[in-house]
Amino acid sequence: MSVLIFVDQLDGHIKKASHEALTYGAKIAEQTGVTAEAVVVGAVTEDLAALGKHGVKKVYHVQHDNLKAFDSQVYTKVIAQVAEQSGAKVIVFSNNSSGKALAPRVAVRLKAGLVSGATALPDTANGFTVRKNVFSGKAFATVAITTDVKVISLNVNAYTILTGEGTAEVVPFTATVDAPTMKTIDSTKTSGKVALTEADVVVSAGRGLKGPENWKMVEELAEELGAALACSRPVADAHWRPHNEHVGQTGVAIAPNLYIAIGISGAIQHLAGVNRSKTIVVINKDAEAPFFKAADYGIVGDAFDIIPKITAAVKKVKGH
Amino acid sequence: MKILVCISKTPDTTAKIAFTDNNTKFAEAGVQWILNPYDEWYALVRAIELKEADASTTIHLVTVGGADADPIIRKALALGGDEAIRINTEPTESYLVAAQIAEVAKGYDLILLGKETIDYNGSAVGGMLAELLDAPYVTNATSLQIAGSTATIKREIEGGEETLETTLPLVVGCQKGMAEARIPNMRGIMAARTKPLKVVEANNVEAFTKYTEFQLPPAKAGVKLVSADNVEELVRLLHEEARVF
Ligand SMILES: Cc1cc2nc3c(=O)[nH]c(=O)nc-3n(C[C@H](O)[C@H](O)[C@H](O)COP(=O)(O)OP(=O)(O)OC[C@H]3O[C@@H](n4cnc5c(N)ncnc54)[C@H](O)[C@@H]3O)c2cc1C
Numbered sequence: 424m425s426v427l428i429f430v431d432q433l434d435g436h437i438k439k440a441s442h443e444a445l446t447y448g449a450k451i452a453e454q455t456g457v458t459a460e461a462v463v464v465g466a467v468t469e470d471l472a473a474l475g476k477h478g479v480k481k482v483y484h485v486q487h488d489n490l491k492a493f494d495s496q497v498y499t500k501v502i503a504q505v506a507e508q509s510g511a512k513v514i515v516f517s518n519n520s521s522g523k524a525l526a527p528r529v530a531v532r533l534k535a536g537l538v539s540g541a542t543a544l545p546d547t548a549n550g551f552t553v554r555k556n557v558f559s560g561k562a563f564a565t566v567a568i569t570t571d572v573k574v575i576s577l578n579v580n581a582y583t584i585l586t587g588e589g590t591a592e593v594v595p596f597t598a599t600v601d602a603p604t605m606k607t608i609d610s611t612k613t614s615g616k617v618a619l620t621e622a623d624v625v626v627s628a629g630r631g632l633k634g635p636e637n638w639k640m641v642e643e644l645a646e647e648l649g650a651a652l653a654c655s656r657p658v659a660d661a662h663w664r665p666h667n668e669h670v671g672q673t674g675v676a677i678a679p680n681l682y683i684a685i686g687i688s689g690a691i692q693h694l695a696g697v698n699r700s701k702t703i704v705v706i707n708k709d710a711e712a713p714f715f716k717a718a719d720y721g722i723v724g725d726a727f728d729i730i731p732k733i734t735a736a737v738k739k740v741k742g743h
Numbered sequence: 744m745k746i747l748v749c750i751s752k753t754p755d756t757t758a759k760i761a762f763t764d765n766n767t768k769f770a771e772a773g774v775q776w777i778l779n780p781y782d783e784w785y786a787l788v789r790a791i792e793l794k795e796a797d798a799s800t801t802i803h804l805v806t807v808g809g810a811d812a813d814p815i816i817r818k819a820l821a822l823g824g825d826e827a828i829r830i831n832t833e834p835t836e837s838y839l840v841a842a843q844i845a846e847v848a849k850g851y852d853l854i855l856l857g858k859e860t861i862d863y864n865g866s867a868v869g870g871m872l873a874e875l876l877d878a879p880y881v882t883n884a885t886s887l888q889i890a891g892s893t894a895t896i897k898r899e900i901e902g903g904e905e906t907l908e909t910t911l912p913l914v915v916g917c918q919k920g921m922a923e924a925r926i927p928n929m930r931g932i933m934a935a936r937t938k939p940l941k942v943v944e945a946n947n948v949e950a951f952t953k954y955t956e957f958q959l960p961p962a963k964a965g966v967k968l969v970s971a972d973n974v975e976e977l978v979r980l981l982h983e984e985a986r987v988f
Pocket residue numbers: 628629630631632654655656657658669670671672673674685686687688689690691692693696706707708709712724725726727756780
């Protein structure tokens with residue numbers, strides 16, 4: 424019996440979220456007294472045996488010409504075959520773009536109950552319950568999975584990566600693979616160097632910035648912090664910033680270590696997508712802005728004055 | 744082209760989130776219900792745009808829920824659905840909902856829905872439905888073009904965007920970028936009153952999960968304010984106290 428973790432990759436590189444899922448899955452295996460195993464689909468440039476450092480014992484590697492483009496329908500059948508071989512009782516995905524397409528499909532295929540967006544290890548002492556975010560981060564729920572096989576997708580940035588000793592055995596897996604129905608015809612990078620959902624630090628700005636021409640200082644601060652950029656909904660709606668930067672209840676939900684909100688009032692719909700951030704800093708000229716109630720640190724003042732000063736101070740702390 | 748749009752009702756985004764019955768149930772008293780924004784703003788409006796470009800297109804709506812879902816169904820009809828099906832049972836979890844919809848979802852060329860609901864944030868019904876129908880599925884979709892039986896779709900991935908090509912029938916989970924939100928006009932609202940809303944009884948489907956308890960997050964300790972004249976102190980606190988960079 425095993426806990427099987429799906430390892431997601433892009434252009435051969437394993438995503439950070441998958442290292443979180445591997446650590447999380449290995450912990451579930453330890454907790455339930457079974458082995459942790461992983462499945463990798465497609466060619467990778469990284470050393471798969473090294474995934475053992477998160478606690479997985481075996482990595483099934485599936486390669487096939489039909490698996491070059493991400494196709495949830497085709498991938499699902501492959502993962503289900505590996506799950507059967509592995510004797511998987513729990514299958515873990517990251518709740519990211521791939522996991523959102525795969526976890527529900529795999530769950531149906533294996534007649535397994537799914538909890539998506541898990542934020543903590545399952546409680547296996549008495550049944551099997553998993554904690555997840557609901558109401559866009561405004562509450563948590565405990566969900567019991569009542570089927571024999573269970574599928575969990577773990578929220579990104581919800582579980583700390585642990586790296587120890589260990590090497591995994593890498594086993595090539597020959598699967599029956601359907602012809603793909605999906606063809607990737609183009610792919611573009613939209614954000615800077617750091618993907619918004621995976622970022623440790625996010626610098627976000629709102630309507631208080633007055634116009635798109637004022638984003639340079641925000642970008643400079645983000646650059647200095649190695650942060651991803653985000654914005655409030657009206658900013659994206661007005662096309663000041665691309666829509667993929669829109670965070671909140673109807674945009675992207677994020678949970679970085681540090682979220683810096685500049686000139687954002689802190690409407691309930693905005694807070695819903697960002698309130699899982701570990702530390703929240705608010706810069707707003709209005710001392711009554713609701714965002715201060717959700718913040719850990721704040722400065723009441725003019726962003727145009729304060730942001731360049733923060734950038735300079737960060738530079739100084741970083742020693743350049 | 745025959746399009747099916749899956750819709751659901753969710754509490755208004757400003758609704759107070761609280762629980763009753765020993766924290767086992769969402770407190771519905773006084774809550775305003777809306778069409779799930781992802782279903783409305785992106786899935787439904789894109790379906791309407793496709794119909795505007797090709798008048799032979801039909802748009803059917805489906806929801807799983809009790810009669811309390813009828814107002815949001817009428818709103819979707821007012822925006823531009825042709826007819827609606829309500830499957831009469833409580834939508835207690837994703838698999839149950841997907842399995843109910845699968846019963847009525849055969850024969851459509853395109854099934855659109857929001858990438859998730861803003862209450863249970865499952866992002867699961869679309870993928871489950873696609874698997875039950877053995878159809879291709881793309882979620883986090885920001886654009887959808889149809890030419891004959893070929894669909895060209897953009898989907899957001901970590902730090903980027905992919906353009907995919909596939910064939911109908913197809914299930915698509917929609918998000919921002921797909922379309923611009925609209926408001927129903929008077930003619931739409933009048934027409935919606937007489938559009939068919941068929942209520943069908945649910946099939947017997949076993950739920951795979953059960954919500955057992957809800958909790959509100961712990962309150963924040965309170966904000967530590969730093970003077971605007973002392974920006975370096977904020978940066979020091981972030982570096983040394985919060986240790987976030
Ligand atoms: C159904 C629904 C869904 C929604 N979903 C989302 C969502 O997902 N995400 C989202 O963000 N919003 C969402 N909204 C919109 C939300 O209600 C707010 O309108 C929006 O978040 C406000 O954006 P803002 O804070 O940038 O702008 P404003 O509310 O206009 O706030 C601007 C802030 O900037 C401050 N400011 C101005 N000048 C300066 C300066 N020089 N220096 C410092 N501060 C300054 C002001 O004091 C103010 O607090 C949704 C709304 C609805 C109805």
